[in-house]
Amino acid sequence: xxxxxxxxxxGLTAGEVQGRIVFVIDILRAGTTICAALHHGAxxxxxxxxxxxxxxxxxxxxxxxxxLAGERNCLPIPGFHxxxxxxxxxxxxxxxxxxxxxxxxGTSALLATAAAGEVLLAGAANFTMAAERAREAWTTxxxxxxxxxxxxxxxxxxxxxxxxxxxxxxxGGGRGRKGLSDAALVSLxxxxxxxxxxxxxxxxxxxxxDLSELGMTEDVMDAARVDAYPVRATFRDRRVVAT
Amino acid sequence: xxxxxxxxxxGLTAGEVQGRIVFVIDILRAGTTICAALHHGAxxxxxxxxxxxxxxxxxxxxxxxxxLAGERNCLPIPGFHxxxxxxxxxxxxxxxxxxxxxxxxGTSALLATAAAGEVLLAGAANFTMAAERAREAWTTxxxxxxxxxxxxxxxxxxxxxxxxxxxxxxxGGGRGRKGLSDAALVSLxxxxxxxxxxxxxxxxxxxxxDLSELGMTEDVMDAARVDAYPVRATFRDRRVVAT
Numbered sequence: 140x141x142x143x144x145x146x147x148x149x150g151l152t153a154g155e156v157q158g159r160i161v162f163v164i165d166i167l168r169a170g171t172t173i174c175a176a177l178h179h180g181a182x183x184x185x186x187x188x189x190x191x192x193x194x195x196x197x198x199x200x201x202x203x204x205x206x207l208a209g210e211r212n213c214l215p216i217p218g219f220h221x222x223x224x225x226x227x228x229x230x231x232x233x234x235x236x237x238x239x240x241x242x243x244x245g246t247s248a249l250l251a252t253a254a255a256g257e258v259l260l261a262g263a264a265n266f267t268m269a270a271e272r273a274r275e276a277w278t279t280x281x282x283x284x285x286x287x288x289x290x291x292x293x294x295x296x297x298x299x300x301x302x303x304x305x306x307x308x309x310x311g312g313g314r315g316r317k318g319l320s321d322a323a324l325v326s327l328x329x330x331x332x333x334x335x336x337x338x339x340x341x342x343x344x345x346x347x348x349d350l351s352e353l354g355m356t357e358d359v360m361d362a363a364r365v366d367a368y369p370v371r372a373t374f375r376d377r378r379v380v381a382t
Numbered sequence: 383x384x385x386x387x388x389x390x391x392x393g394l395t396a397g398e399v400q401g402r403i404v405f406v407i408d409i410l411r412a413g414t415t416i417c418a419a420l421h422h423g424a425x426x427x428x429x430x431x432x433x434x435x436x437x438x439x440x441x442x443x444x445x446x447x448x449x450l451a452g453e454r455n456c457l458p459i460p461g462f463h464x465x466x467x468x469x470x471x472x473x474x475x476x477x478x479x480x481x482x483x484x485x486x487x488g489t490s491a492l493l494a495t496a497a498a499g500e501v502l503l504a505g506a507a508n509f510t511m512a513a514e515r516a517r518e519a520w521t522t523x524x525x526x527x528x529x530x531x532x533x534x535x536x537x538x539x540x541x542x543x544x545x546x547x548x549x550x551x552x553x554g555g556g557r558g559r560k561g562l563s564d565a566a567l568v569s570l571x572x573x574x575x576x577x578x579x580x581x582x583x584x585x586x587x588x589x590x591x592d593l594s595e596l597g598m599t600e601d602v603m604d605a606a607r608v609d610a611y612p613v614r615a616t617f618r619d620r621r622v623v624a625t
Contacts, residue, residue: 149393150535292393294537296564321539321588325572332571345564 140280142309144302144322147289148251156284160276161255162269162305163374164298165288166262167346168223169245171362172208173379174264175225178368180234183378184208186246190216193239200237209241213353216241225264225361225368237378244295248288249374260372260379261285261305263337263363268371270308277309285323296329296344297362300337303330337363383523385552387545387565390532391494399527403519404498405512405548406617407541408531409505410589411466412488414605415451416622417507418468421611423477426621427451429489433459436482443480452484456596459484468507468604468611480621487538491531492617503615503622504528504548506580506606511614513551520552528566539572539587540605543580546573580606 145151164170173184182204187193190209197205208221215222221232223242240246252258261269276283285305287298303326306319316324333340338360341347347359361367373382388394407413416427425447430436433452440448451464458465464475466485483489495501504512519526528548530541546569549562559567576583581603584590590602604610616625 144537146389146537147393150390290564293563294387294389294565294568296568299564299568320536321533321542322537324586325537325539325542325568328571328575329568332575343567 140277141282141318141320142277142306142323143283143320144285144287144306144326146287146294146299146322147292148248148286149292151251151286153254156252157254158256159282159284160272161252161258162261162273162283162285163248163252163258163288164261164285164301165245165248166301166362167297167341167344167350168225168358168362169240169242169288170260170262171264171368172223172225172228173240173260174262174368174370174372175228176233176238177372177379177381178370179228179230181228182235182237183380184238184240185378186249187239187241188246188250189241193241196239200239204235204237206233206236206238208238211243213349213355224355224358226358244288244290248286249379251286252374258374260374262301263365264368265370265372266304266365268369269305273305273309274311277311283309290346295346297341297346299326300329300333300340302326303328337365383520384525384561384563385520385549385566386526386563387528387530387549387569389530389537389542389565390535391491391529392535394494394529396497399495400497401499402525402527403515404495404501405504405516405526405528406491406495406501406531407504407528407544408488408491409544409605410540410584410587410593411468411601411605412483412485412531413503413505414507414611415466415468415471416483416503417505417611417613417615418471419476419481420615420622420624421613422471422473424471425478425480426623427481427483428621429492430482430484431489431493432484436484439482443482447478447480449476449479449481451481454486456592456598467598467601469601487531487533491529492622494529495617498527501617503617505544506608507611508613508615509547509608511612512548515614516548516552517554520554526552533589538589540584540589542569543572543576543583545569546571580608
């Protein structure tokens with residue numbers, strides 16, 4: 140049984156994902172935004188690679204029940220209904236809708252999981268639910284893989300800290316470190332380093348600082364709220380749904 | 383001025399390397415082995431991608447002054463003169479020779495640096511020299527990039543800790559963290575976490591544990607010795623030389 144963390148999805152192979160329980164983390168902001176949308180009644184969120192694919196898909200699915208959401212370099216995409224802020228996903232806006240979403244970093248991690256046994260989104264927003272599943276999987280000796288979306292193919296502190304919280308939850312207080320990759324060990328170290336408050340590593344991370352500079356500190360604080368959008372968000376058949 | 387660490391060379395672009403002072407780390411073991419070879423009088427070490435290229439190159443350069451070195455999955459390559467152990471690079475063996483070297487993880491990091499302004503190897507083995515150059519570059523406001531070789535395209539604790547030591551040296555006791563990437567911050571955290579003894583993170587890392595299981599703990603301890611092979615190892619014109 141193995142517990143791996145990867146700090147970016149870059150270079151991930153089908154073999155590394157195959158048959159595993161996979162958690163995908165993109166806490167600033169796509170993962171949090173998807174949880175918010177599902178918690179507030181969206182039917183599904185469909186992550187796509189780029190704007191062109193989003194526009195094609197909205198034609199296939201029909202525009203009545205669909206919303207386009209996403210960002211490029213933290214900013215809304217012209218012509219899209221929604222940006223990538225969890226606070227935009229209000230019940231009155233998203234209930235019953237299918238949301239087609241494209242973001243700078245969040246989408247590729249999800250799309251890298253094609254061969255996985257089960258794929259769940261994890262963040263502070265749905266932490267208790269994700270943590271319970273991680274603990275259960277580790278207890279029943281399944282192989283876990285936690286994929287951080289990272290930032291422009293690079294390590295991101297906000298996702299890595301969140302991975303550490305999930306590793307800690309999977310171990311459930313057990314002190315054995317056998318089966319943990321170096322990255323899993325180090326993400327645990329980050330929890331020790333930054334403590335229990337999620338806002339601290341989030342505000343310190345480059346992603347958090349960039350959002351703050353753009354006047355979106357509230358999005359960072361929203362992403363740091365534990366169990367703010369308590370939904371079990373499963374990625375299957377190319378869409379994220381509440382299960 | 384920026385100080386970046388990348389935990390693997392995967393996905394690194396020429397633009398990220400362009401014009402920068404680059405340090406390459408592969409402490410277990412290729413980086414250490416190269417420093418040992420140069421310190422003991424090897425003329426140059428030429429890193430190549432695979433066994434086939436090594437065999438081609440030995441034909442070009444002539445077999446008299448050349449030695450083939452390397453490993454695959456920690457073990458020597460059949461027909462090669464040397465493995466990838468720093469302790470094999472004895473003066474009587476390597477003096478005056480050009481060493482053609484291929485290793486599982488070490489080579490790709492070096493080959494990713496083509497566009498850099500200056501490329502130096504860094505490890506415990508030549509730490510003081512590397513640290514002085516890093517400090518000097520940071521003081522004169524140059525952009526630094528530290529590339530960890532990692533392990534099979536993934537994060538490796540041994541390299542990341544070493545990166546942290548180098549970041550710490552570059553900052554020279556200054557407390558400003560401006561210009562540091564998330565990965566640079568976290569590698570500094572690792573120094574705080576694992577302390578000053580290099581053998582601790584090395585023995586704990588997956589790479590160190592694998593070597594120990596293969597009976598090569600002495601190689602790990604050798605790689606942990608500060609200034610064991612104090613050479614300024616520069617990569618230029620596709621070879622590493624003492625400068």
